[in-house]
Amino acid sequence: MAIIECPKCDSRISSQVSVCPQCGFQRDEANEEALREIHRRELRDRIYHLKMVSYGVLTLLLAAFGWYWVETDSFQYQSPMGPYVLFAAGAIAYLVIRIYLFKFDRALRRTRRR
Ligand SMILES: [Zn+2]
Numbered sequence: 001m002a003i004i005e006c007p008k009c010d011s012r013i014s015s016q017v018s019v020c021p022q023c024g025f026q027r028d029e030a031n032e033e034a035l036r037e038i039h040r041r042e043l044r045d046r047i048y049h050l051k052m053v054s055y056g057v058l059t060l061l062l063a064a065f066g067w068y069w070v071e072t073d074s075f076q077y078q079s080p081m082g083p084y085v086l087f088a089a090g091a092i093a094y095l096v097i098r099i100y101l102f103k104f105d106r107a108l109r110r111t112r113r114r
Contacts, residue, residue: 007032036111043108047101054097060090 002015008025018027025031068083 007035040108040111043104047104047108050097050101054094057090057094057097061087061094064090
């Protein structure tokens with residue numbers, strides 16, 4: 001008897017039971033494939049939205065550069081904080097987005113391999 005993870009709720013169950021005692025998931029090929037497909041679609045949706053957000057953040061970074069360029073061009077000796085703050089916030093947001101994209105991408109590839 002092997003211990004496997006329920007494909008729906010991830011609790012550890014015996015490979016010999018056909019219904020998960022935790023969530024009532026019926027373990028058969030059609031059900032498991034349908035569940036995988038739902039999971040894949042969710043991951044693809046998240047990746048798509050994250051990519052859209054990351055383009056927005058890149059635009060923000062470009063805006064920070066533009067702002068910096070405009071401000072330093074106007075004979076100010078004290079450089080303004082605004083562009084730096086915007087750039088730092090954008091860079092951190094971009095990094096976080098990339099980390100999530102990497103995680104979702106790996107999860108998506110895992111569902112395909114099975
Ligand atoms: Zn379950």
